[in-house]
Amino acid sequence: MLAFIKEIYEVESKNPEGKVEKNVVEIRHDPLTGRKTRINVNRAKRPHVSGASIKKSESKKEIKGCIFCKERWEETLQRFGEREGMEGQWIKVGKGKNEVVLFPNKFPFARRHVVVVLGGDHAVKLSKISEKTWVNAFLAISQYYQKLTRAEGKHYIYINLNFLPPSGASIEHPHMQIVCEQNMLYAHEFLLSASRRFERKHGMSYWKMLAEKDKERFVGDGNYFSFVCAFAPIANAETYGVGVAKPFHEHDEDEIKAMAVDFGKMMKCYEKTGFRSMNATIMFPLKGSEAETMPALARFIARPEPKEGYTADRGFMEIFYDEAVVHTLPEELAETLRKFW
Ligand SMILES: [Zn+2]
Incomplete structure (x- = not known):
């Protein structure tokens, strides 16, 4: 029988005025x-900010209309809703130029x-x-993970970066995206089972062997x-970074x-080799x-x-995890197409 399985999550956060905002995230299984x-x-309503990177301008203290420039944090960034144990708050680490802020995504695609x-x-x-900024960002992520674990138990954590619009970033101001899930993402599970098969056959971790033996x-x-x-x-x-063999919380x-x-x-x-736009994940x-x-x-x-006016539709989720993120409901699309058929 055909099984049309979908998980539906209502994800809450608060806007800067303290009003609760809800997003519905559907995860459909093919x-x-x-x-x-x-x-x-x-x-589909995400704001797009991409002027400076297209003009190849130098980095600036602030640009007009960017919701991630520090001058606007107070009036633009979301705060946590009631469930993650940080209601009405965000997480800030560091001072001055190196200060980072962590908050819930206004347009999430995970719970x-x-x-x-x-x-x-x-x-x-x-x-x-x-x-220092990278360090502050990772410390903020670690703080968030600890709070989430206390409130809701342990999760798989994915630390990601879409940098500049060709990577799928709608806002060019540098930011990372963290996805925490109770289940492994699709491609992570695929890699783990392939790694298990390799280890059964060769008696050693593929990743350990790769890091030690692939001299070329x-x-x-x-x-780390x-x-x-x-x-x-x-x-x-593509480059791999083979890290330490333990869960994030350890x-x-x-x-x-x-x-x-x-x-x-x-x-x-990567920047020195001439590339400007990047995707990365851990x-x-x-x-x-x-x-x-x-x-x-x-x-x-x-x-x-x-390029001007272009944000790629493939970010870290599609490229590294083989899970597509879309904003079109198949049933609504079918209804529209039927009208023209
Ligand atoms: Zn900015």
């Missing part, structure tokens, strides 16, 4: 393959989906984001990740900082048994040059 698609019709603005300045070059594509060791370019990349210029503050420093350093390396195991087979894994890819 009846044949089980592959998931995420629908939030409100995402728990937050944004971290990487400093108040409108930095359209990755090299303008300081090491090895880039370097950081304090070992970086290796992918042999068969899923998009242009990391101490020094490890979180080391992770942030390595992540930021790799971004700068996925973490949740259980000890998963961690032994597949450690924390970062992935980085380069995207095309920014």
